[in-house]
Amino acid sequence: MKIALIGVGNAGGKIADELFRYQNESGRDLCRAVMAVNTAGTDLAKLDTIPEEDRLLLGQTNGQVKGHGVGADPDLGATVIEEDLHEVERALSEVPIYDVDAFIVVAGLGGGTGSGGAPVLGEMLNETYEEPVFGLGVLPSTEEGGRPSYNAARAFPSFVEATENLIVFDNDAWRGNADSIGGGYERTNREIAKRIETLLSAGNVGEEVSENAMDASDVRRTLATGGISTIAYAETGIDRSTFESRSFLNRFRKNGTQEDSDKAKKISGLVRQAVQSRLTLPVNVESAERSLIVIAGPPEEFSRKGLESARRWVEDQTNSMEVLAGDAPIPSADTVSAVVILSNVTDVDRVDELQSQALDARDSISEQKSDRESEIEDLITDDNDEISPV
Known part of the structure; x- marks a missing residue:
């Protein structure tokens, strides 16, 4: 994008x-x-x-x-x-x-x-x-x-x-x-x-073709809800096999069934870790209207099965079928990261707390201003108001 x-x-x-x-x-x-x-x-x-x-x-x-x-x-x-x-x-x-x-x-x-x-x-x-x-x-x-x-x-x-x-x-x-x-x-x-x-980064990284294509329209659609959004994120190191596959001799070596399964679990687990960890804004995840998942890192680390499992899990957590998922290949990366945007969330305690703090602050500011004006008046006038200003 x-x-x-x-x-x-x-x-x-x-x-x-x-x-x-x-x-x-x-x-x-x-x-x-x-x-x-x-x-x-x-x-x-x-x-x-x-x-x-x-x-x-x-x-x-x-x-x-x-x-x-x-x-x-x-x-x-x-x-x-x-x-x-x-x-x-x-x-x-x-x-x-x-x-x-x-x-x-x-x-x-x-x-x-x-x-x-x-x-x-x-x-x-x-x-x-x-x-x-x-x-x-x-x-x-x-x-x-x-x-x-x-x-x-x-x-x-x-x-x-x-x-x-x-x-x-x-x-x-x-x-x-x-x-x-x-x-x-x-x-x-x-x-x-x-x-x-x-x-x-989805759809924007070099000439590497994404297996699970995602472009700017997917991001725009997810955010086209109005309201506010929060972002979840988690990252982890890449597997040893990924480093090995970058060598000329191993470049075309195919992964085995067990390795494919492990990568699927890794991708799915990374998305769960992101959503269950610290969000940019703490919210009730169930209140999200739409969501979008992006997995970024070396394409050797990607797993279609893992991404689909992650998408279904986010659907369950948000009670919404409006969940898009894709990957952003970064061949030289030494980590795999998952970012999930939860769009148009409505159950946000922090906003209620902010508004309450603001009301207290407004009242305090108003009271301080009134007290200050009274103190200034007392300072510049005599006690019995007998001195006439020029």
């Missing part, structure tokens, strides 16, 4: 940067265009992989922003992005749309530019282009405080409405206890990149 990737805000830019880096390292060619959009020049300067000419600084003429960010204010973020949409449209005019299957807009939802600007950008893309617009939204961890939760709860419905499907990554489920803030985000960004790249 060929995409135009747009990172919005600080977190969105860093994730897009990592996705682009991971693509380059893996030798894949998924991003036909990549762009980082921000209102803070310092954030854009910290990116490593996205070319400087593809980093777009907005808000330079806005009197409140002037290229220094929106101060975690999503309303201001939305305003600035909307004011400078013509800059984004001008940059997108260079994108080879004829070779793009979809847009992916990435944003962290706890700040200001991403949470406010990503929905605005998603709406513009939907109105301008025929290609589907998918979102990748990152929920803040509880440790980040009440304000990010409040911003995320406000941005969440807007981002869902502005995209054909919103893939969600929950920092609360992924930050380790031993992680520093910076180190934790770097690790989770890598995990996001691994999952997205593997999902989109």
